[in-house]
Amino acid sequence: MIGTTRRAVAVLGAIAMLAGSAACAAEDKPSADSPAISTPAAQTTRGEIVSETPVAQMSAADTSTYLNSSVRNGVDAYRVVYRTIDTSGRPTTASGLVVLPRTDSRRLRVVSYAHGTLSLKSDAPSVNGATRPDRARTIMFAAAGYAAVAPDYLGLGEGPGFHPYTHAPTEVSASVDLLRAARTVAARAQRELDQDILVTGFSQGGQAATALGKALHTGQVPDFGLAALAPVSGPYDLQNVQTPAALDGRARPASAVFYFAYWLTSMNRIHHLYNSPTEAFQEPYAAEVEALFDGNHTEIAIGAALLTAPQQLLTPKFIAWSRNPTGVARDAVADTDGTCDWTPRVPVHLYAASGDRDVPYANSEHCLQALHSDKVTLIDLGDIDHGSTAGIALPQILAAFEQQAPPT
Structure with missing residues (x-):
């Protein structure tokens, strides 16, 4: 019994690291005198704002306290619900965080930050500013003088329906349409946004960031371009790295089970x-697995319900299909993989940890090979766990962005 309890604690601790969770001691600050701004429901253009709600209005001193670090600027942060498309291309809505720095600059460079794996809708950056790190990470860039945005993705935050986990096409569409919404937020403050975007993200957000970078750089988004890309610890190669590592034990069983269950039910x-x-x-597990990913369960709760290993979670047919996807399974893998299949002409810095047993370092090595450009570097953060990589990498990324494209 004692051994079982210890194993449960270890497994739940591993699940907690999936999104790199950390406490941030600050609350949303909307009040009765700062209501949401709404636009008519009849509007259907992608990126149009449905509602805009102030969630944090902080002086430089307040922001320094919130981030526990000295900063130059205060910030104004908004939860924005905007129009976008779902996995079938039909109209839907999504939410995201838009943060403007309190500076005198009329034209602002933009950082897009993509968050890591979340299963609970209310943990998304635009909603949770107290117990998850993603809002603070976004505000860090705004406090340096950038406009900063963080999409919640489809189905998280205040978006309807289920979250299509690691579905690159909608990670891109939700991110691009939030950039369009952010232009409106900036315009209401008599400011404008630079069209070339600095892109970063962690874990799932690393994969989402490379997908967005690819779309911006290859001309898929007429409104915007790519200034630089710096993803952290992304699962860039599901077929050749992430799945084999999950099945042969190189990846931590707790995270492997969580990823398999989330990905399969989503796809x-x-x-x-x-x-x-x-x-x-x-x-x-079959009786309850789909209900666990309804947006109302935390990673800890899901991990407790799926206290097993991949070989006990999946049927033999699906283990074989995972190793060699064919047909619709191959199509599903294609919706996650391929985000590194392009040749950048702007700086790309990949960050990952050789000690990561949740998203193996080989993901980033394969991404480096696929990008195949002298503009790309891979920085090994060392023998640290997955959840620690973002906290170490993101300040380095901010410094690199400030050197490559300083705030205006």
């Missing part, structure tokens, strides 16, 4: 991988 809604969960998942 099944898009690609119809199975008719019944029993085709993909063994009992007793």
